[in-house]
Amino acid sequence: MPGYELIDNKEFKQISDVFKKSKTLFRMGFDKQRKGIFKVNEFEKKFAKKVNSKYALAVTSGTAALRVALSTINLKKGDEVITQSFTFVATVEAIVESRATPVCTEIDKTLNMDPKDLIKKINNKTKAVIVVHMLGVPCRIKEIKKICKKYNLVLIEDTAWGCGGKINNQYLGTIGDIGAYSFDFAKTITTGEGGMLVFKSKKKFELAKAWHDHGHENNPKVPRWEDTRKSSGFNFRMTEMQGAVGLAQLNKLDYIVKKQNFNYKAIWSVIKKIKGIEKRAYPQNSKISADALIFFLKNKQTAKRCREELLKYKISTKILPEAFTWHFSREWKHIKELKKEKVSSSNHLKISKSLIERAVSIPIFIKMKKNFPKNVKYSILKSFERK
């Protein structure tokens, strides 16, 4: 699950560079004062290098990353952006903030976008697709990328939960046109709040860089207060404190992903023989970040009972089944912009609903207690005994 388990002297050392040496909390300028220390710049460079991307832009959150990604597409009111029904509400909020209409597809047993349903939802208003690698498992990006190419749609990867994961040996976030990451406190690596974008195209990178900074072009020929601009924008700039923490956390990414995979396997090897559980599906050649271990049970009641038994061992589940109201678009009646299908409401996202309500998600901790896998097993078996 989390970089937050591993906050130590490494982060402190990075932060103390900012407070003791550069004394500059802003990512730009103040060249005389900062003694060559540019933590956000350095974080962007190292992140890009890590995931084999050319261009990276740090921002204030994962939600901001999605909003800034969408700023590179010329969206008009009425344009549609398609995402998946199972995601965090932020994905849809970013689309709404960009004046477009959010449309949600069904998911399949990967718990990510179903490519077949994507094709059904594309029309002449569709401009972009945001796929989500929910809870550490890659979506079927190979198929989805082909579809986007055919219909000339921009493909954005919401990699908030997939940092460090790969598919076909390529880092998640670098396969589509733009990848958006989150470093909030519950994500694989954290800066408290924060986010990152990676881009294939230099042009999109430059548009995003300006837009996240009120349109500033950072023209080297003029001082910043006389800077040139071609677009409006907003302020989503990362601070030096976040950049400093990010540098320390990025160094821990490989360890986190490795350890999470190790602990994931330790749990799975203990529970895989239990009759009546079905593991979440992965696309071929996936390397998961192993943020959570998800399996399906028979129905909603069995999933609910399983959570209750897990809680008796002080094992909390992660989002499923208890918190899907924040993560399933069918529940978001408060978002009036969300395009509802023209079918009776009981049919709306019916497949997603039937998968989500019978799924149980076990959080993976880096510092997992030794008896954790066994307790997971006992809880599942206990819940099966109940009527």
Ligand SMILES: *Cc1c(COP(=O)(O)O)cnc(C)c1O
């Ligand atoms: C966490 C998350 C976000 C938002 O990131 P923040 O940094 O919390 O703003 C967006 N999408 C998904 C799928 C997430 O899990």
